[in-house]
Amino acid sequence: MKKQNFQLIGRNNNKGLNFCALFFIVVSVLIIGNSVCYAAEADQHEGAQYFNQVCSACHTINGGRLVGPDLVNVQERRSDEWLGQFIKSSQTLIQSGDPQAVAVFEEFNSMVMPDAPFTDEQITAIIGYIEVASGGGEETVGDGSEDAVDPEVLSEEAALIETGAASIEKDIILGQNLFQGKIRLQNGGPSCISCHHVKNDAVIGGGILARELTTVFSRMGEPGVRAILGSSPFPVMQQAYLNKSLTDEEIFAIVSFLEQADRDHMFQQPRDYGVKLAGTGVVGLMVLLGVYSVLWRNRKTKPVNKSIFDRQGKSQ
Amino acid sequence: MEPVSAFVNLYNNFFFIALPYIAVIVFLVGTIYRYRSTSFGFSSLSSQFLEGKKLFWGSIPFHIGILVVFLGHLTAFLLPKETLLWNSEPIRLIALEVTGFIFGLSVLFGLVSLFIRRISNARLRVVTSKMDIIVELLLIAVVILGCWIALGYRWGSSWFAADLSPYLWSIVKLSPQIDAVSAMPVVIKLHIILAFIIMLLFPFTRLVHFLVAPLHYIVRPYQKVVWNWDRKAIRDPNTPWSPTPPKNN
Numbered sequence: 388m389k390k391q392n393f394q395l396i397g398r399n400n401n402k403g404l405n406f407c408a409l410f411f412i413v414v415s416v417l418i419i420g421n422s423v424c425y426a427a428e429a430d431q432h433e434g435a436q437y438f439n440q441v442c443s444a445c446h447t448i449n450g451g452r453l454v455g456p457d458l459v460n461v462q463e464r465r466s467d468e469w470l471g472q473f474i475k476s477s478q479t480l481i482q483s484g485d486p487q488a489v490a491v492f493e494e495f496n497s498m499v500m501p502d503a504p505f506t507d508e509q510i511t512a513i514i515g516y517i518e519v520a521s522g523g524g525e526e527t528v529g530d531g532s533e534d535a536v537d538p539e540v541l542s543e544e545a546a547l548i549e550t551g552a553a554s555i556e557k558d559i560i561l562g563q564n565l566f567q568g569k570i571r572l573q574n575g576g577p578s579c580i581s582c583h584h585v586k587n588d589a590v591i592g593g594g595i596l597a598r599e600l601t602t603v604f605s606r607m608g609e610p611g612v613r614a615i616l617g618s619s620p621f622p623v624m625q626q627a628y629l630n631k632s633l634t635d636e637e638i639f640a641i642v643s644f645l646e647q648a649d650r651d652h653m654f655q656q657p658r659d660y661g662v663k664l665a666g667t668g669v670v671g672l673m674v675l676l677g678v679y680s681v682l683w684r685n686r687k688t689k690p691v692n693k694s695i696f697d698r699q700g701k702s703q
Numbered sequence: 704m705e706p707v708s709a710f711v712n713l714y715n716n717f718f719f720i721a722l723p724y725i726a727v728i729v730f731l732v733g734t735i736y737r738y739r740s741t742s743f744g745f746s747s748l749s750s751q752f753l754e755g756k757k758l759f760w761g762s763i764p765f766h767i768g769i770l771v772v773f774l775g776h777l778t779a780f781l782l783p784k785e786t787l788l789w790n791s792e793p794i795r796l797i798a799l800e801v802t803g804f805i806f807g808l809s810v811l812f813g814l815v816s817l818f819i820r821r822i823s824n825a826r827l828r829v830v831t832s833k834m835d836i837i838v839e840l841l842l843i844a845v846v847i848l849g850c851w852i853a854l855g856y857r858w859g860s861s862w863f864a865a866d867l868s869p870y871l872w873s874i875v876k877l878s879p880q881i882d883a884v885s886a887m888p889v890v891i892k893l894h895i896i897l898a899f900i901i902m903l904l905f906p907f908t909r910l911v912h913f914l915v916a917p918l919h920y921i922v923r924p925y926q927k928v929v930w931n932w933d934r935k936a937i938r939d940p941n942t943p944w945s946p947t948p949p950k951n952n
Contacts, residue, residue: 482712568791577787580796581861591793594858596888626883627865664804665854671805672812679763687759 434516437509445500445614448520454611454620455495460521467514473500474510500620555643562644563589565637576631579641582623587648592660597623604642604649612642715885718896723874726903733906734914747912750827757820765813771806772849775799775860780871783864790861799860804853811846818843838908841901848894856891867895 445454461470465487472480473488477500480488505513564570567590568578584593586601603612616638619625680687738745751758779786790796818839821827852859866883873880884895905911936942
């Protein structure tokens with residue numbers, strides 16, 4: 388804006404406008420400039436809002452990796468057009484074979500970034516916010532250090548993290564019960580142990596269809612875990628919780644339990660269900676074969692109509 | 704990467720959308736056609752008279768096991784909510800899974816016994832068709848994968864109810880949703896694909912006897928078997944024909 392301002396003033400001076408005209412123009416330029424600045428700020432604010440509502444669960448800007456990559460200065464690595472396409476539908480871009488998209492997908496454990504219902508304008512606002520928050524925009528925010536993300540818009544996140552860290556025993560126990568299904572999820576979704584295992588003495592061995600969650604808290608942090616529980620990016624989990632989403636209280640309790648499980652996992656000695664299940668199966672089969680040979684003992688050794696033959700023999 | 708991605712899409716669409724519909728259509732049309740054209744061939748062609756002792760250790764474990772395992776799959780498909788409700792108590796979940804696994808092993812034990820019996824007995828080889836061998840090998844493969852899933856991807860009853868039941872219902876409702884099934888591990892995908900292939904081949908195999916199972920045997924009245932005690936007297940032409948019924952056994 389300043390550059391434009393100087394050019395206008397220079398051109399006006401060259402035309403020899405009088406003082407009043409010059410004053411008038413300067414005031415106009417200031418008003419227009421301010422309006423444009425306000426519009427840009429509004430865009431940034433909107434972008435920040437969307438980023439913190441949706442993206443910040445898995446991404447930071449100069450705060451390190453969470454579920455997804457740190458987006459600081461992402462514009463230096465990818466074009467705005469590419470970012471727009473990826474935000475709109477990462478899977479479409481990955482499935483189209485885009486090498487950069489595939490590389491990111493594979494680098495982050497093939498975790499699917501869900502398609503966000505943003506308009507093109509909203510996506511532009513988000514990209515703009517990322518640029519500004521990275522320190523590369525017209526108005527730098529901070530100095531690129533860990534507080535590069537607008538502290539105001541992250542205050543809610545920070546408050547929740549603080550609350551999570553101070554989880555009380557009651558929530559942990561509720562989380563245990565929800566995790567293993569002793570207390571059913573309010574909206575009827577399957578319990579977590581259907582697919583996930585956690586090394587914890589308080590719960591039975593969980594499923595192994597999906598990833599073990601013992602150290603998920605360390606790997607993804609609370610925002611990541613909460614994000615996945617709230618709106619899972621994984622197709623299998625999406626289907627399982629379709630129209631059966633977890634409530635905020637349930638998410639909080641399960642996160643509390645996972646935090647505790649991560650913290651205490653070194654001291655846990657849960658049973659090994661894999662070997663026991665196999666052993667029980669073999670023993671059970673032996674018992675079952677015994678039951679078969681008792682229940683159908685006649686069929687094992689005699690023809691089906693042997694008793695009739697015998698009776699006929701007696702009569703002769 | 705593009706061709707690989709396109710191939711994966713194609714493969715998922717074929718095996719989880721096209722194959723189920725092909726299998727169902729061939730199953731229905733083929734079964735009806737075979738029943739109308741060869742009604743007397745609509746059986747398992749029992750070989751019990753040719754060999755009986757080994758048959759016991761194959762037939763009983765296989766049939767009892769497959770009934771329980773099939774009903775288990777059917778229950779999770781038809782009643783997913785109730786299955787999840789049952790599994791909400793960890794002890795019940797473990798009991799269900801262990802029971803399913805034991806009967807799965809029973810199926811495997813029975814099938815392997817039947818296969819060994821069929822290829823090792825000269826009498827049976829005479830009455831064995833290529834399709835008998837193919838379907839038996841397919842069944843063995845699908846059951847091995849099933850037992851592998853029970854151990855390697857445990858608590859299948861829960862995730863089947865949560866993910867595969869909706870997938871199968873989406874097929875029934877002609878609106879296939881394959882995102883979840885496409886993201887499943889290869890072992891589970893193979894299990895599903897082989898199950899559809901068995902369904903596809905069903906009308907051309909001995910498995911058709913499943914559709915004409917003599918279920919009325921369970922509720923039919925007793926058959927009356929009547930004969931004379933004194934067979935010598937019956938054979939004697941001097942014995943007059945008695946108008947009264949003979950003494951029953």
